[in-house]
Amino acid sequence: MNVAVIGAGIIGITTALRLAEDGHQVTVYESNATVAEGTSFANAGVIAPGYVTPWSAPGMPAKVLAQLFSRQAAVRFHPRLHAEQWRWLLRWWRASRTQPYLAHRSAMQALAAHSLLRLRHWRNRYGFDYQQGTGYLQLLRSEKELRQLAPALEMLKALGTAHAVVDATRARQIEPDLSVHARLHAAVHLPADEVGNCRLFAWQARRAAQALGVHFAFRTAVQSISNTNNGISLELNKNAGEQPYTAIHDAVVVCAGLAARALLNPLG
Structure with a gap:
């Protein structure tokens, strides 16, 4: 299969490596200039x-409440008049x-x-x-x-x-x-x-993936994902100000961290 992986953090890179080991043709799209530039840059490892x-x-809900107004709080909470947020908080409390x-x-x-x-x-x-x-x-x-x-x-x-x-x-x-x-x-x-060292591992995994034929498209932002008769279409933007272009893949794996929500919400 011709597979696109969106995001070159540690999850995206290892996903691409495993797909390549299974014989798939893989392209990794990353908006930054290289791998592990987001949350994989300096995580706990x-x-x-x-x-x-x-x-x-x-005990976690009580801890969050106790630290709610602390400058050193591990969790930041910004209450909104939005039913979705409060439904999520109720599910989180029950799951605790x-x-x-x-x-x-x-x-x-x-x-x-x-x-x-x-x-x-x-x-x-x-x-x-x-x-x-x-x-x-x-x-x-x-x-x-x-x-x-x-x-x-x-x-x-x-x-x-x-x-x-x-x-x-x-x-x-x-x-x-x-x-x-x-x-x-x-x-x-x-x-x-x-x-x-997560970032060092990511760099080495990238080299291993490239040796198996994985292509990395850096400085390439994915603007949208849509289904077509020919496969899954990605609208891509290489540089700010340029016209977007499209790429067609058989499958797409989204490993874009927080950016995944904006990409996936339009798909339902």
Whole structure:
């Protein structure tokens, strides 16, 4: 198939690489000048299938409310007189209860474990070296946070994921750069999880994809997507001020982050 991938972040690049391995003809469209220029530029680089978790988690609504007016809040909330926003918030609150949270987390962990196997396969096949390391530490500042984590720890045990709850002293031995002044009650250590340089990995994955025939069209913005009798049509704009042009593909994978909404909303 002739497949278009929209977006050259880490998701778009790895999607293109996997499609090329399966023998597809792939073109990646990216509005920036190179790969990993958006949220993949300097993300946390955590590869932690053992501790992947949804934002809809027990205690999360209370945390968001407690930080609502803080300049350092992890989540920004701008209330609007829009029914869609409040319906979404209600669904999020319901999903933050224990049983939905555990179901969602289990599904995410299965997907993340598969992704880690694929990552290790690529690392061996292509020789990727992206400053990777092993070990992941989740810090807990209070006994309350540790108690809230009990269902998740039970799930880790059920999944057979290597982990250990350690006290503050042991946590600082594992990670000597932790400040001695930071409030710390305990930590969860997952020794098999990994960290890495996401942007460096993206650059190396791009080269591997290009070696398999993937074409990257940089500085090319996708304006719209539409169905035609000949396939899926993309309206493209190479440079500001120029006339748009079209490209036809058999299939399209949208990996455009926040920009995906504007592209997909007109399609219903």
